Amino acid sequence: MDKAGIVDILESIAELLELKGENPFKIRAYSNGARALESLEKDLGEVIAAGELGEVKGIGKALVDKITTLYETDELEFYTKLKASVPEGMIALLDIPGLGPKKIKKLHDTLGVESIESLQAACESGKVAELDGFGKKTADNILRGIANREAYAARHRWWDAHEAAVPILEGLRKLKEVEQAEAGGSLRRGMETVGDLDFLVASTTPGPIMDWFTSQEGVREVTAKGETKSSVRLDDGLQADLRVVPPEQFFFALHHFTGSKDHNVRMRQRALERGLSLSEWGLFKTQNDERRTQKKDGEEEKKPRQVNPHGDEKPVVDAKSEADIFKALDLRYIPPELREDRGEIEAAEQGELPELVTDEDIFGVFHNHTTASDGRATLDEMTQAAQDLGFEYLGIADHSKASFQASGLDEERLAAQIEKIRALNDSGKFTCRVLAGSEVDILKDGTLDFDDGVLKTLDYCVVSVHNAFSLSEDDMTKRIIKALEHEHVTMLGHLTGRLLLQREPYAVNIPKVIDAALANGKIIELNASPWRLDMDWRFWKKAAERGLLCAINPDAHATDQLKYYRAGVLTARKGWLTKDNILNCRKLASVLEYLGLG
Ligand code: DGT
Ligand code: CA
Ligand code: CA
Ligand code: ZN
Numbered sequence: 001m002d003k004a005g006i007v008d009i010l011e012s013i014a015e016l017l018e019l020k021g022e023n024p025f026k027i028r029a030y031s032n033g034a035r036a037l038e039s040l041e042k043d044l045g046e047v048i049a050a051g052e053l054g055e056v057k058g059i060g061k062a063l064v065d066k067i068t069t070l071y072e073t074d075e076l077e078f079y080t081k082l083k084a085s086v087p088e089g090m091i092a093l094l095d096i097p098g099l100g101p102k103k104i105k106k107l108h109d110t111l112g113v114e115s116i117e118s119l120q121a122a123c124e125s126g127k128v129a130e131l132d133g134f135g136k137k138t139a140d141n142i143l144r145g146i147a148n149r150e151a152y153a154a155r156h157r158w159w160d161a162h163e164a165a166v167p168i169l170e171g172l173r174k175l176k177e178v179e180q181a182e183a184g185g186s187l188r189r190g191m192e193t194v195g196d197l198d199f200l201v202a203s204t205t206p207g208p209i210m211d212w213f214t215s216q217e218g219v220r221e222v223t224a225k226g227e228t229k230s231s232v233r234l235d236d237g238l239q240a241d242l243r244v245v246p247p248e249q250f251f252f253a254l255h256h257f258t259g260s261k262d263h264n265v266r267m268r269q270r271a272l273e274r275g276l277s278l279s280e281w282g283l284f285k286t287q288n289d290e291r292r293t294q295k296k297d298g299e300e301e302k303k304p305r306q307v308n309p310h311g312d313e314k315p316v317v318d319a320k321s322e323a324d325i326f327k328a329l330d331l332r333y334i335p336p337e338l339r340e341d342r343g344e345i346e347a348a349e350q351g352e353l354p355e356l357v358t359d360e361d362i363f364g365v366f367h368n369h370t371t372a373s374d375g376r377a378t379l380d381e382m383t384q385a386a387q388d389l390g391f392e393y394l395g396i397a398d399h400s401k402a403s404f405q406a407s408g409l410d411e412e413r414l415a416a417q418i419e420k421i422r423a424l425n426d427s428g429k430f431t432c433r434v435l436a437g438s439e440v441d442i443l444k445d446g447t448l449d450f451d452d453g454v455l456k457t458l459d460y461c462v463v464s465v466h467n468a469f470s471l472s473e474d475d476m477t478k479r480i481i482k483a484l485e486h487e488h489v490t491m492l493g494h495l496t497g498r499l500l501l502q503r504e505p506y507a508v509n510i511p512k513v514i515d516a517a518l519a520n521g522k523i524i525e526l527n528a529s530p531w532r533l534d535m536d537w538r539f540w541k542k543a544a545e546r547g548l549l550c551a552i553n554p555d556a557h558a559t560d561q562l563k564y565y566r567a568g569v570l571t572a573r574k575g576w577l578t579k580d581n582i583l584n585c586r587k588l589a590s591v592l593e594y595l596g597l598g
Contacts, residue, residue: 001074003037003044004376004558006067009079010034016082018101019090019108033063039371039407041378044071089115096145097503098138106131120146152501154195156238159530159567161187161194164238168199168216172242175212177205179247184258190337190570192500192533197240198257206244213242249281249308251319256280262341263334270329270345281308282315283328337573342541356573361585364432365565366395367439367462367493367525367553372417373398374406376558379420379434385559387432392588395435395553396421397462397493400449402441406466411454414438418457433588435459435595439493444468446482448489455488460595462525462553464493465506473507480508481516490595491523491551495535502531510535514543523583524548526575528568529555540575551583 001009014030036058040047047053048071054064070076083091093104093116107113110131111122119142122128128139156164165183172181178201182188185198201209206228214222214230224231228244245253256264256279271278277286319325323333331348335356338344347353369375370382377385379396386394398417399408409417421436437460441449448455448463455461463483471479484492495513496505517524524543527534532555540550552568554561572582579585583594592598 001070003040006070007034007038009070009076010037010063013079013082015094015101016086016091019086019105021105029060029063032058033060033067035407037067038374038376041371087114089118092116093119096142096149098141098145103134106133116146116149148504153237155193155501156236157500157530158187158190158192158194158533158570159564160236161197161238164218164234164236165197168197168240171212171216172199172201172209175209177203177208179203180250182254184254186259188258188336189260189339190574192537192571197238199240199242200250200254200257201242201244202247202250203244204246209244210242248318251322251325252278252282252315253280255322255325258336258339260340263339263344266341266345267329274329276316278325278329281310283317283325284310284313284315335573337570338576354576354578357569357577357579357582357585359566359569361579361582362552362565362569363587364391364393364395364584364591365553365556365562366435366437366460366491366551366584367397367527368395368556368562369398370396372413373403373408374557379424380429381559382556382562383424383430383432383434385562387430389562391432393433393435393591395437395460397437397439399466400438400440402443402449403466408441409438411450414450414454415457437462437490439464441466442479442483444471444479446479448483448486452488458488459597460490461488462491462493463489465497469497469506471506473509476507477509477512480513484513484516484520484522489522491525492517493525493553494527494532494555495524498534499531500533505534510539514539514548518546518548523551526550526552526568526572527555528552528564528566528571529561530564530567533567533571537571537574540572540577544575544577544581548581549583550577550581
């Protein structure tokens with residue numbers, strides 16, 4: 001088992017012990033051990049082999065054996081037994097925001113709460129509100145957390161959906177019966193979360209394709225299997241639909257099942273205005289379509305048809321691509337990310353669609369962490385990984401001291417890190433240039449965690465909110481704006497603090513923050529972590545038109561997270577951004593000039 005996996009297990013052990021009400025010293029030994037292991041700079045295998053694990057500060061004798069066992073065998077009897085000794089329902093309660101192991105234990109001991117259902121009942125009956133240390137506000141929060149949890153479980157973060165879709169698409173394309181295969185739906189449109197996967201295949205022999213799809217590895221349950229349509233549930237709970245269509249229908253079907261629904265409605269209206277009917281089956285003359293089912297407003301009939309109502313009739317265009325469909329309706333090709341009925345049809349009509357940013361336009365990233373704070377890779381490892389991705393520069397912005405839970409750097413450690421970065425650049429070890437930044441906490445009153453003298457020594461400065469999330473919208477907005485007015489600030493990190501499908505954004509007036517960024521010439525980050533994608537794509541188009549500059553940042557806490565910048569690029573595309581709107585589409589020299597380092 002790798003280091004990250006072992007860290008997760010140690011943290012889980014600490015939580016389980018706390019659920020059981022064990023000795024606090026014992027609990028702390030595991031949480032400290034997890035943290036110590038996480039920030040271990042040397043290779044864990046080498047440390048174990050050298051018999052030096054016990055010398056690592058924070059890792060005691062009992063942990064040495066357990067870490068070694070996990071490293072070597074992937075299993076730990078102590079953990080398996082511990083997990084089995086706690087009711088599964090209680091472990092599930094840990095997922096509810098605001099409920100830690102201490103509170104869960106108390107709910108269990110006093111009210112007999114052992115599951116989400118019994119917790120919900122206890123909250124609704126008012127018993128939780130009466131409990132010492134809980135109160136009505138806490139009970140309401142718990143109920144909201146339970147409701148969110150259900151909504152969250154129905155969707156999946158884009159990155160996870162994408163990772164699940166890639167092997168399925170590859171598998172489909174390998175089948176000899178398959179002429180073309182694509183994934184449509186919200187995944188193709190680059191939505192931040194995805195409900196289900198929608199695969200589309202062009203073939204004249206669907207049978208073997210259905211068989212492969214429903215029996216592939218990773219299928220937990222086949223929910224439907226028909227001649228040309230099947231649905232499965234995958235091991236992680238994600239649902240996937242597959243439709244097989246004749247090759248001549250493929251691009252019509254792909255366009256239809258890519259959506260969005262609103263975009264489709266507008267496209268069908270446009271077809272109707274031209275005496276045409278557009279559907280997943282093709283584009284046909286309306287007067288020939290006797291069984292026409294489209295209503296005037298472009299909405300479809302309620303019950304979708306199973307059989308092509310056009311029979312052998314020839315569509316008015318033989319679409320060899322989606323572009324041919326748009327062309328038939330006098331439109332330029334609209335990339336899937338823009339198909340949300342947010343002005344893309346008007347822009348495509350007037351030839352005014354933006355030339356969207358691509359992965360290749362990115363020359364570096366700014367907001368990343370190392371083992372100096374809560375990252376899992378060292379400065380050198382991160383730099384190597386950035387260089388391997390072809391980046392010209394890598395910005396390191398570790399946490400500042402107020403984020404003590406993330407081992408934030410104080411003034412002294414920051415100074416040492418800056419020196420280390422300068423020395424690394426001077427050494428010529430990497431062609432990738434490291435920029436010395438910091439992710440400075442915006443304190444509750446809007447002041448920053450470092451004073452000006454310290455901020456001046458940085459190449460650039462990201463500012464973010466990491467605590468006091470429950471301020472009123474007004475106070476939170478003022479707090480962030482005050483930080484943006486600060487002379488030495490370069491950019492605002494993760495504007496709303498949301499964690500997709502996990503934590504709601506804090507209350508903040510986004511338009512006002514955008515105004516302040518514009519007024520003060522500051523950048524707003526597009527945090528590209530698949531959990532964040534913050535600032536939301538819905539705000540970018542208008543903000544960029546007004547001149548707001550974006551920085552796409554993976555907020556990487558490990559080398560394999562640098563690639564998350566791609567999720568940021570996709571989200572930026574969804575926000576209509578071109579490379580001119582984004583600082584990291586500039587080459588190193590121009591970035592240095594922007595940062596006043598040129
Ligand atoms: P999701 O799965 O909830 O993340 O969102 P989508 O957009 O992938 O939606 P989904 O899977 O229900 O359907 C895929 C696409 O198929 C959708 O974006 C547009 C098209 N579509 C599905 N059902 C309808 C419908 O009832 N009317 C129209 N106009 N289009 C539909
Ligand atoms: Ca879908
Ligand atoms: Ca679907
Ligand atoms: Zn942060």
